[in-house]
Amino acid sequence: MIEKVENAKSQNRLLEILTSTKGKYVVGTILLSGLGIALPRIFHVLAGANAGATFLPMHIAVLIAALVFGTVSSTIVAGSSIVFSYLLTGMPSLARLPYMLIELVIYAILLSILNKRFNSYISLIITIVLGRVLYAGVLFVAINGLGLPTYGISVIESIITGLPGIAVQLICVPFIAKAIKKGIKLNG
Secondary structure, three states, X not given: OHHHHHHHHHHHHHHHHHHOHHHHHHXXXXXXXXXXXXXXXXXXXXXXXXXXXXXXXXXXXXXHHHHXXXXXXXXHHHHHHHHHHHHHHOXXXXXXXXXXXXXXXXXXXXXXXXXXXXXXXXXXXXXXXXXXXXXXXXXXXXXXXXXXXXXXXXXXXXXXXXXXXXHHHHHHHHHHHHHHHHHHOOOO
């Protein structure tokens, strides 16, 4: 009998932790990190080797995290998705990993900040435009200031190739983020 009471208390405590705001942030961040690893694999299997550059699946998890949970969560999702994706799948290549990490962290921080001032659609549009400009600046400094190789990275080419992914982001990400917030009952 005492064991049952203790077991019920520990189950209630776990439920209490998981349903707290902090628990929702932690679990949400972990799940979105997993999504950031899984989506690129799914896109590559379904749409081929260039699906990542075309549909930008890793960006989706980061952008959702930024809209739902904010800067810390989305930055963690960006970093963990890139690193664990590389460790588990070899993608992105080690040469491109730092550039993609910087790109995703730029988007995570920008969207988190802008979403506090504007609605999610306006924030996302500004983030996509300003994020590309900042990323171009990072590449410029890396290449011209530090003499690092580009590994074929071109911001203009990535925008053109990634137009379907940008369209998916604009259509789906705010809707998904709103549904998640409503579903887990986060304010905002």
